[in-house]
Amino acid sequence: MLKLQVKRLSTDFLIIGGGTAGAYAALTFCEHSDKRVLIAEKANIKRSGCLAAGVNALNAYIVPGKTPQDYVDYARGDAHSIVRGDLLLTMAEGLNRVTHKLEELGLTILKNPDGSYAARGNRNLKINGENIKPILAGAVSKEPQISVLNRVSVFEYIVRENRICGAYAVGVDEPSLYVISAKAVLCAAGGAAGLYKPNNPGFSRHKMWYPPFNTGAACAMGIRAGAEMTTLEMRFIALRCKDTIAPTGTLAQGVGAKQINSLGEVYEQKYGVTTSQRLYGTVVENLEGRGPCYLRTAGISRQQDEDLQKAYLNMAPSQTLRWIESGGPPSEQNVEIEGTEPYITGGHTASGYWVDANRETTIRGLFAAGDAAGGCPQKYVTGAFVEGEIAAKAALKYLGDELTDPGDGADSVKALLEARLDAAADSDEIDRLEEEMQSIMDEYAGGISRHYRYSEESLKTAEEKIRALTDRVNLTKARDTRGLVYILELTERLILCRALIAHLLARKETRWRGFAENTDYPDTSEDFLKYVNSRFNPHTDEFEIIFRDLVAEGEIYEH
Amino acid sequence: MSIEINREACAGCGACSEACPGSLLLLDEKGKAAIPKPERCWGCVSCVKECPARAIEFFLGADMGGRGGRMSVRREASMLHWDIRKPGGGLKTITVDSGDANKY
Structure with a gap:
């Protein structure tokens, strides 16, 4: 061993x-x-x-x-x-x-x-x-x-x-x-x-x-x-260039590209321009059959094309590679956008x-x-x-x-970790378990495929499935320390998934359209002008939710 | 999204392995750079920039619409020369000076 x-x-x-x-x-x-x-x-x-x-x-x-x-x-x-x-x-x-x-x-x-x-x-x-x-x-x-x-x-x-x-x-x-x-x-x-x-x-x-x-x-x-x-x-969900998941701010702010739907209509004003509303608008346009959505770049100058290619090399080179290998620079083709997970x-x-x-x-x-x-x-x-x-x-x-x-x-930490090391372990198992976790969260806790929507029932299902998956992950073994790190990382993600689900359940409203769509409570509620906080209790294996009043600038908050 | 390592060109210096923010690269038993799990690559191209032998090229996976182009970087003082080999042949080079800010 x-x-x-x-x-x-x-x-x-x-x-x-x-x-x-x-x-x-x-x-x-x-x-x-x-x-x-x-x-x-x-x-x-x-x-x-x-x-x-x-x-x-x-x-x-x-x-x-x-x-x-x-x-x-x-x-x-x-x-x-x-x-x-x-x-x-x-x-x-x-x-x-x-x-x-x-x-x-x-x-x-x-x-x-x-x-x-x-x-x-x-x-x-x-x-x-x-x-x-x-x-x-x-x-x-x-x-x-x-x-x-x-x-x-x-x-x-x-x-x-x-x-x-x-x-x-x-x-x-x-x-x-x-x-x-x-x-x-x-x-x-x-x-x-x-x-x-x-x-x-x-x-x-x-x-x-x-x-x-x-x-x-x-x-x-x-x-x-x-x-x-x-x-x-x-949650944060970014509005990005499709496939490359490259930033859109450089196009929106740098060359003034507007968000348009497939009919060519500028839709951003219809939904509001906060970060979550820009995403929400894009989701709704797609759901109502006016997708795909784009940033309207067609018509910018050749010089702007070249400047954008350079700008993206400094932060997201995949987008520059995309433009060049596809032969469709932004001056000729609008850039399709989508929300991330x-x-x-x-x-x-x-x-x-x-x-x-x-x-x-x-x-x-x-x-x-x-x-x-x-x-x-x-x-x-x-x-x-x-x-x-x-x-x-x-x-x-x-x-x-x-x-x-x-x-x-x-000594006990060492023993626990060593028990997870096994030269015969299947090094791909952790990847499969990670994929399983991602599917559960996607389907039951408001992922891309559910248009970021969830309900109390779906969240409870997610919690149940994540718990069961955690039990299986706790039995996995790794061939080497790298594999051990992957196990520890998945374990971290799983407890964070559970904490996230507890928070989503606690906020019985929809405050950030697009970021978190609670289908049981589709409106914003004055009752939730407060923080949802949580503390994990290892003895009960449950999250305790604490609602706290908002703290304004100038106030001194002490624990 | 991932990288391709040209084992013949690789000098085994390990600079790529040191730079990878995911610790995904290592030197194999023959002392050459390897990425055992290429699907874990984020596409940040840190390794591509570090490689003095230009043995690493970056590409977009076919599942995200990649068409087979390859990207590598030559560093010269404050200049980064980005070479992009187009899928049907042909090379485009874009030079960026670290001393120049983005225009956008």
Whole structure:
């Protein structure tokens, strides 16, 4: 039997996930302290996280003439009021500061002749963000107090008396169990993709909007440790270029392409222009026989074709390849659009950990930032940086002098993992089980094939089936540590599916048309102008739902 | 969506394996890059950009309407030269300078 070697490490500040928020948090921490930082990263921080391929605009910036409050108002409107005003405002106040810092680190930002940033619309800046991750990783590597542990997957917190004291991780390539002791921990491990059947369920099943490698570990670890989670029911569904699932904002905002149906009618005004309404309109146009839907690009200039090809190379090269190999550039052919499968991501919606203004979770010493942190939608890349910054500063204040003993749980964790390793295991089984989970969620919890619709009955069926599937996954074995990581990831997705179902059941209304269509309660209800939060009870194996009143900007929320 | 590795051109440096955000690439027993589960590829092309031997090409799967084109990248200081081999023959190169922001 394959044995795991136990490796014990200790640090002052453990950051789980070296993506957008995590890398920035590490840099901030070093500006204010000479204490040690350890980044534990499942891949390699050079290209890990959402920004692997790059990003072509900064979508959250306070342009001249606008204020942070304007940004809060925009985000609140887009989320139909279910936001944390306190979190949004503190995030919005930091957007320009972190943008300048990124420019100092080497990010290219388009400027006007007078040296000011060139804005795209009311909130965006045009950049060349192809290299944004290598820029961040390069800055991290210059800080001797930061250690980076690449290709190590953190899967469980070590918590004693509701206080974080570290985490367990497993090597992706080598049979090691890491026991990491830390005085404070930041969870910046992203949101979740792969819960639902994707647009391209065959060979190209990972051609999705959100990184398929963000498996929901961030939320799942918190759920299992008893942290309070918020607004998971506000799923994010992206409106994308068909097949390539490439962004549409560059076409809509960059060249002013309107959403049209197959009759050539501009339909977006009919449904409203919030993020969820744009999706909803597209779903309804298709259901009522006026699909497929497009972004009207035909008629743009040849020069615009070439500029768009370049822009997509900096964030979604598949779309450029599509245009060139099909011989149908956007100036000649409108770009067909479709909705993706639902994701859980706090960078776009309000789902994730329930945090206070310091971005501390309900577990003492455990902070959350970026896609893992709830209450603060539309944070995007720059907002994730700000949250990383706020969390790093708060963690520094929180740090005690002494490490808490992580206890003697390592032996039992080691034994549990080793029992899952078997040289004769079928390495494709986990893929089949994952597909089964995605089909259940698709059919019974409002996936693409159900036009994002669900009912109480269908959700209860989903819960039952996901529980039964979890029992089977708990019996699977892996040939090696890579396979073990895949099992742990599927287990993370399954508990997050259950939490999501509990949240969808609790919100007895339809607030975000398109994102979450509750067919039993098709209207918005004043009674649900509140947060749906949850806490997992491991003893009963149930989720306890907690309804909380909205927190406005200027208010101080404390756990 | 995935990548194709030219084993003859691969120098076995491992740069692709290091860059992959899904840790999907490894060096096989002959020291050549391999992707045992190509269907797990996200299509971010990080590996394509890293490969100094230009042994990795990116393509769109037929199930998502891919027509057989292949894409690779040559890096030259701040310039990225993207070479796209068209399905029926012919090559299109697009050069992007990291110092230039997107126009859109």
